[in-house]
Amino acid sequence: MPDLEIDRVSKRYGDVVALDSVSFTVRSGELFGFVGSNGAGKTTAMRIALGVLAADSGQVRFGGEPVTHETRTRFGYMPEERGLYPKMKVLPQLVYLAELHGLSTNEAHRSAENWIARLGLAERRLDEVQKLSLGNQQRVQLAAALVHDPSVLVLDEPFSGLDPIAVDVMSDVLREKAARGVPVVFSSHQLDLVERLCDRIGIIRSGRLVACGSVAELTGGAGTQLVVHAPAASPGWAKRIPGVRVVSEEPGGTVLDLEPEVDDQTVLAAALATGPVREFGRRRPTLAELFRHVVTGGER
Template identity: 55%
Template sequence: MLELSHIDKSYGERKVLDDVSFQVAPGRMTGFVGGNGAGKTTTMRILLGVLAANAGTVTLDGTPLTPEDRRRFGYMPEERGLYPKMRVEEQLVYLARLHGFTTHAAKRNAGELLERLGLGERRNDALESLSLGNQQRAQIAAALVHDPDVLVLDEPFSGLDPMAVDVVVGVLSEFAADGSPVLFSSHQLDIVERLCDDLVIIAGGRIRASGSRESLREAHAGNRYELLTAADTGWLRERPGISVVDFDGGYALFDADDAQAAQAVLREALTLGDVTSFAPLRPTLAQIFKEVIQ
């Protein structure tokens, strides 16, 4: 378990992180989302020891992180940091050797990762000759080549086309499935929603919401429902405790004062014709994000 507790960070009079606390559980993908300047990168840099917090602690399994602990982390910064003129595989082998791997083990890890990330045929190319998307894949390989225990990725999907996203998602999911905590930030909320198990939303340097994806969707669901039926739904406008948001023929989107009012709608609809579907409307991550940062 990776845990940040009551982290504060200021630059002079400007406070950029204010009592930031959240957990990254083992074997789970945690999405860290927020707008530009919200504090995501600063939080990650403190987690990695690149920056010092003014207050608070970062622990792994309840023990404060040491420099040796952080050597077991894999990190991908938002800014590309590899050597542009160095060959891709040579670079990965070099990074693995810095973490104590033998040359043989480093070459094995590098080769396997390049194949899994679709870069096998480009292993002997200079990094600068690759497309921006393939450079991003190489950067992800660099974060993984030393078999880290914890993975921290800042905007890992930036510049990737949909097929490349699927490849990277598969590799990261396998890593998490082995029991490691994974924290990643992204502006692409549709990818975060599809990939993550847990969510942390930050705005203005403060954590605005955190928890499992489903618990957050449940907490912000409200009492909005969708109804699809064979009969016209205009009658809903006259129902007590119901506020119609939209309707068109047999389709209706409405808010109910409570669950009992919603169930009364379902009972009435069944007396008027076949009901194709009736369900509470769960908000998307984008909708939850807009709600909590306002």
């Protein structure tokens, strides 16, 4: 499958800059996580990729060519808000949507039944969408994005409202699609899930892409952190050490950022002064910690 390219895309709403020259590529067979705070520009970028919105400048390309209406019929899109007909039954609705993308009636039925079974909706196949639980509506929404066997998947908060079993099912589906060469991009606030699933991640803040790369690249660039578990230490014990910033402080351990000139043995000595030390070691920051740091511009 070809790559999906977002090239210097900008969008304004009056005085509000929704996107400011955003560029990233979702490669063939790649799971790309698109993360940012509410209002950062994720949904706007996805809608522009799908042609739901027009960009003020920049271009969306698929396989090196500008995306056209015909190209977009090969895209699978899952909006954050429900995009289904609430009074229409599940099976007829999926068949209808597949036919809109060019499948014959027989092909549409086969594909709809396949995804209904795969996503655990067999007992709800003839229910009206509005009578389903929110989690099952989300499953139908995913089926609607997949039913025409798309060449690209663009999913806005696909894991929202799903129970852990449904999250596993959807994760497997996305991995399967990527394994078949489909570029998959999705947004999510569940950063642990993004960290586990994605090959690369883009972080957007106030309409600008401020970080992009694999988890290892992003967290590696942030440097390592020190984890210290000193059960007898009083809260704030590490704040008195020059050049040390407390990232988090919990009963299971304190996570610290050290300036380059700080000797970690100084920290160990301070911890031992409070009593026994059960854990002392380096680790890379998690994606959630990196995200908090990036979206606040380095300020806590």
